[in-house]
Amino acid sequence: MDLFANLLLGFSVAVSPLNLVYLFAGVMIGMVVGIIPGFGPSAALAILLPVTFGMNPASAVIMLAAIYYGSQYGGTITSILLNTPGESSSVASTFDGYPLAQQGRAGPALVMQAVASFVGGTLGVVLITLLAPPFALLARSFGPPEFFLLVVMGLSTLVVMIGGHWRLGLISALIGFALGTVGVDLETGNSRFTFGSAELIGGIDFIPVAIGLFGLGELYYALYSGLHVSGSGGIVQYQKERRFWPTRRDYAESNGALARGSLLGFVVGVLPGAGATVASLMSYSIEKSVSRTPQKFGKGAMAGLVGPESANNAASSGAMVPLLTLGIPGSASTAVLLAAFVLWGLTPGPLLMAQKPEFAWGLIASMYLGNMALLALNIFAIPLFVQMIKLPYRLLAPAVILVCTIGTYSVNGSIVETWLMFGAGLAGFFMKLHGFSPAALVLALVLGPLAEQSLRQSLTISRGSLAIFVDRPVSLAILCLTLALVAAGIWAHLSRRAPPQD
Amino acid sequence: MTLSKWAAALGLAAAALAAAPASAQPYPSKRLDWTIAFGPGGGNDIMSRTLISILEKYKLYPENIVAENRPGGSGAKGWGYVFAQKGNPYHITSTSGSFITTPLQANTPWQPGSFTPVALLAADDMLLVVNKNSQAKTLQEFIAAAKAKPPSIGGIGAVNIDFIVPKLVSEKAGFTFSYVSFNKQGELITALLSGALDAAMSNPGEVLGLLQSGDMRALAFSGKSTPAALGKVPTFGELGYEIGISLPRGLVLPPDVPKEAQEWWIGTMKKVVATPEWKAYIDKQLLTEHVLYGEEFRAFLQKTQGVFGDILKKSGAIK
Numbered sequence: 001m002d003l004f005a006n007l008l009l010g011f012s013v014a015v016s017p018l019n020l021v022y023l024f025a026g027v028m029i030g031m032v033v034g035i036i037p038g039f040g041p042s043a044a045l046a047i048l049l050p051v052t053f054g055m056n057p058a059s060a061v062i063m064l065a066a067i068y069y070g071s072q073y074g075g076t077i078t079s080i081l082l083n084t085p086g087e088s089s090s091v092a093s094t095f096d097g098y099p100l101a102q103q104g105r106a107g108p109a110l111v112m113q114a115v116a117s118f119v120g121g122t123l124g125v126v127l128i129t130l131l132a133p134p135f136a137l138l139a140r141s142f143g144p145p146e147f148f149l150l151v152v153m154g155l156s157t158l159v160v161m162i163g164g165h166w167r168l169g170l171i172s173a174l175i176g177f178a179l180g181t182v183g184v185d186l187e188t189g190n191s192r193f194t195f196g197s198a199e200l201i202g203g204i205d206f207i208p209v210a211i212g213l214f215g216l217g218e219l220y221y222a223l224y225s226g227l228h229v230s231g232s233g234g235i236v237q238y239q240k241e242r243r244f245w246p247t248r249r250d251y252a253e254s255n256g257a258l259a260r261g262s263l264l265g266f267v268v269g270v271l272p273g274a275g276a277t278v279a280s281l282m283s284y285s286i287e288k289s290v291s292r293t294p295q296k297f298g299k300g301a302m303a304g305l306v307g308p309e310s311a312n313n314a315a316s317s318g319a320m321v322p323l324l325t326l327g328i329p330g331s332a333s334t335a336v337l338l339a340a341f342v343l344w345g346l347t348p349g350p351l352l353m354a355q356k357p358e359f360a361w362g363l364i365a366s367m368y369l370g371n372m373a374l375l376a377l378n379i380f381a382i383p384l385f386v387q388m389i390k391l392p393y394r395l396l397a398p399a400v401i402l403v404c405t406i407g408t409y410s411v412n413g414s415i416v417e418t419w420l421m422f423g424a425g426l427a428g429f430f431m432k433l434h435g436f437s438p439a440a441l442v443l444a445l446v447l448g449p450l451a452e453q454s455l456r457q458s459l460t461i462s463r464g465s466l467a468i469f470v471d472r473p474v475s476l477a478i479l480c481l482t483l484a485l486v487a488a489g490i491w492a493h494l495s496r497r498a499p500p501q502d
Numbered sequence: 503m504t505l506s507k508w509a510a511a512l513g514l515a516a517a518a519l520a521a522a523p524a525s526a527q528p529y530p531s532k533r534l535d536w537t538i539a540f541g542p543g544g545g546n547d548i549m550s551r552t553l554i555s556i557l558e559k560y561k562l563y564p565e566n567i568v569a570e571n572r573p574g575g576s577g578a579k580g581w582g583y584v585f586a587q588k589g590n591p592y593h594i595t596s597t598s599g600s601f602i603t604t605p606l607q608a609n610t611p612w613q614p615g616s617f618t619p620v621a622l623l624a625a626d627d628m629l630l631v632v633n634k635n636s637q638a639k640t641l642q643e644f645i646a647a648a649k650a651k652p653p654s655i656g657g658i659g660a661v662n663i664d665f666i667v668p669k670l671v672s673e674k675a676g677f678t679f680s681y682v683s684f685n686k687q688g689e690l691i692t693a694l695l696s697g698a699l700d701a702a703m704s705n706p707g708e709v710l711g712l713l714q715s716g717d718m719r720a721l722a723f724s725g726k727s728t729p730a731a732l733g734k735v736p737t738f739g740e741l742g743y744e745i746g747i748s749l750p751r752g753l754v755l756p757p758d759v760p761k762e763a764q765e766w767w768i769g770t771m772k773k774v775v776a777t778p779e780w781k782a783y784i785d786k787q788l789l790t791e792h793v794l795y796g797e798e799f800r801a802f803l804q805k806t807q808g809v810f811g812d813i814l815k816k817s818g819a820i821k
C-alpha cells in the first residue's frame with residue numbers, strides 16, 4: 001500500500017541519527033520558546049532560519065517544525081502555574097489550568113496538559129497521514145463567506161465565555177471589539193484610531209494584551225490581596241500530600257474533551273487564517289456548553305484544560321496540511337516555514353509531496369517521534385516546574401514581571417506594545433476586582449477583526465447581496481450547523497431550567 | 503592618547519561635521535551599521551542578508567558589517583533611525599514596498615526621496631492570476647468579461663501595489679472592479695481557489711507551485727520582463743497596459759552623506775549585481791532584475807510614490 005511505503009520512507013528519513021539530533025534540538029528549543037511569555041514560535045523560527053541555510057531541507061524542516069509544535073507544549077506551563085499564557089494559543093488554558101494549580105493540583109494539571117498535548121498532536125499527525133488530501137479539499141473550499149460563518153460560530157461561544165455577570169461580560173466583549181478596530185481599515189486603507197502613529201498601523205496585537213490581562217492582572221491582584229507578605233509565601237497553596245499524578249477520575253472526565261478538542265483543533269488548524277488560538281478558545285466554550293457541570297468551569301475543571309490543550313496541538317498539526325498540500329500558510333509560524341521552503345530551493349504547492357516525498361513524509365514521520373519526545377520531556381520536567389510555585393511570592397513576582405516585559409518587547413521590539421502590556425495588566429486587575437470577563441475581551445479581540453474583515457470581503461464580492469452565504473454549499477453547511485448548535489444550546493438551557501443569574 | 507584613539511576621535515568629529523567631506527581617511531574605513539527595518543525571515547531581511555554575504559564573500563567592504571533588525575511601525579522605526587543618522591556614511595538600509603506606502607499612511611518625518619539613493623536592485627512585480635475554472639484564458643478575455651460584469655479582484659492590503667496595478671489597467675481598459683483586500687497571503691489564495699474571487703494579484707513566488715500544478719492560471723505580469731520560471735506569461739506592457747511602477751528593493755544611505763560615499767556604494771553595487779550569488783537570489787525569489795543608480799533611483803522612488811499617492815487619494819484610502 002502507498003501509505004505504508006510513504007510512512008516507511010518517512011521514518012527512514014526521520015530516524016537517521018543526525019535527524020534525530022535535530023528533532024530533539026527542535027523540541028527542546030520549542031519547549032523553552034513556549035515557556036517564555038510573548039516570545040512565540042514564529043519569532044523563534046525567523047531567528048533560526050539563517051542557521052538552516054546549509055542544512056539538508058528534510059533535517060531543517062524536522063527541526064523547525066519541532067520548534068513550532070513543541071512551543072504548544074511549553075506555552076501551557078506558565079498558563080497553569082502563573083496564569084500567564086506563554087503563547088496566544090494557551091490563553092484558554094489559563095481559565096481552568098490556573099484554578100487547578102491554586103487548589104494545589106498543579107502536578108495533575110501539568111501532567112494532563114502534557115497528555116492532552118500529546119493526544120492532540122499525535123491524533124493530528126494520524127489525520128495528516130490518512131486524510132491529508134480530503135482535508136486539503138476542505139481548506140481550498142474556504143473563501144471569505146465560509147470563514148465569516150466559522151467566525152460567527154466562534155463568536156456565538158461568547159455567550160459561554162461571558163459567564164455569570166452578563167452585563168459586565170458584555171461590556172468586556174465590547175471593549176475587545178473596540179480594541180480590534182484599531183489599525184488600518186483593511187478594505188479602504190484608512191487608518192483608524194492610530195493618531196498618526198506608525199506603531200499602531202498594524203493594530204493592537206493580541207499577545208501583549210493577553211499577557212497583561214491574565215499574567216500581570218493576576219499578579220497585581222495577588223499583591224493586592226497581600227500574598228507577598230503572608231508568610232507561607234507560595235503563589236498557590238502547594239500541598240505535599242496531594243497526589244502528583246492525575247487520578248482515574250481526571251482521565252475519565254477528560255476523555256470526551258480530548259477527542260472533541262483534537263478533532264475541532266485539527267479542522268480549525270487546517271483552515272487558513274483561523275489557527276491554534278481560535279481553536280483553543282472555541283474548544284473551551286464547547287467543553288463548557290456540553291459539560292454536565294458547567295458551573296465548575298473557571299474553577300478548576302479538568303475538561304476545561306485538556307479540551308483547549310488538545311485543540312491547540314491538533315491545530316498545529318492541522319496547519320501542516322495546507323502548507324504541505326497547497327503551499328498555503330495558515331498562520332504566522334507556517335508563513336515563516338513557507339519562506340524557508342523557498343530558501344531551501346523547494347517549490348511549495350500541490351506537487352511538493354509528489355516531487356519531494358522524502359521531505360514531506362520525513363517531516364510527518366518526525367512529528368510522531370517529536371510528540372513522543374515532548375511527552376517524555378514534559379513528564380520528566382514537571383516535577384521541576386512544580387517547584388517553582390513553592391518560591392516565595394516576593395521573589396516570584398518581580399521575576400514574572402521581568403520575564404513578561406522582556407518577552408513582550410522581544411516579539412516586535414516595540415516599546416509601545418510593552419506599555420500596552422502594562423496598561424492591560426492594570427485593566428486586568430480592575431476587571432478581576434469588579435467581576436468583568438477578560439476571557440470575553442480576548443475572544444472578541446481575536447475574532448472581532450476576523451469577523452469584520454471576512455464579512456466585508458464577502459459583501460464586496462457579492463456586491464452587497466447576502467445570498468453569498470447560502471449559494472455556496474460549504475457556507476450553507478456551516479450556517480446550518482451553527483443554527484443547529486444554537487438551537488441545541490437553547491434547548492439544553494430550557495430543559496435544564498437554570499435559575500436566572502445576576 | 504594613542505594614535506588609534508586620535509583616529510577614532512577624528513572620525514567622530516568628521517561624522518559630527520556631517521556634510522563636510524574633508525575626512526582624512528578614504529571611504530570606507532569603519533564598521534558599517536546595516537539597518538533592516540523588518541523582523542528576521544521576511545523579504546527585506548532575506549535580501550539584506552544576501553547582500554551582506556556577497557559583500558563579505560568577495561571582500562568588497564573592508565571592515566565589519568553589523569546587520570541589525572529594527573522592526574516596528576511597518577518600517578517607520580528602522581528607516582526613521584537611519585534618517586536620523588544625517589550625514590553619517592556608515593549607516594545603510596534596504597528598501598521595500600513599505601518604504602513607499604508607510605509615509606503615505608503615517609506621519610513619518612521622512613519621505614522616500616529624503617535619503618541618499620544608492621541603487622534600485624530589483625522590483626517586486628505582480629501577477630494577475632485566476633482560478634483554473636475561470637472562463638478567461640487571456641488578459642483580453644478577462645477584460646472583455648470584466649466590461650460585461652465587473653469582477654472581484656483580491657490582493658493584500660488596500661494601500662498596496664496589489665490595488666494600484668489592476669486600478670491602472672482598469673482605467674486604461676475602461677472597466678470597473680471590486681477590490682477585495684486581504685491581510686494574509688494564505689487567506690487570499692484560498693479565496694481564489696474556493697471560487698469566491700474572480701481573480702487575484704500575487705507575487706509570483708507565492709503561487710508558483712499552484713501555477714505548476716494547474717490549479718491557477720497567470721494572465722499577465724506587471725514587471726518589465728517575465729521571470730523565466732513562469733514560462734510564457736505576457737507582461738501588461740506587451741498587451742498595451744504599461745504599468746511602469748513597482749515596489750522598490752534597493753539600498754539607501756542617510757540624507758546628506760558625502761558624495762564619495764554614495765559613489766563608492768554605486769560602484770560596489772555594480773560589482774554585486776554581477777555575481778552569480780545575486781543572480782541566484784533573483785531567480786529563487788522570482789524577482790525582476792531592475793537596476794537604477796543614484797539620482798535615477800530617487801526619481802523612480804518619487805514617481806512611484808506620486809502614482810500611489812494620486813490613486814489612493816482618489817480612492818479615499820489616504821488623505
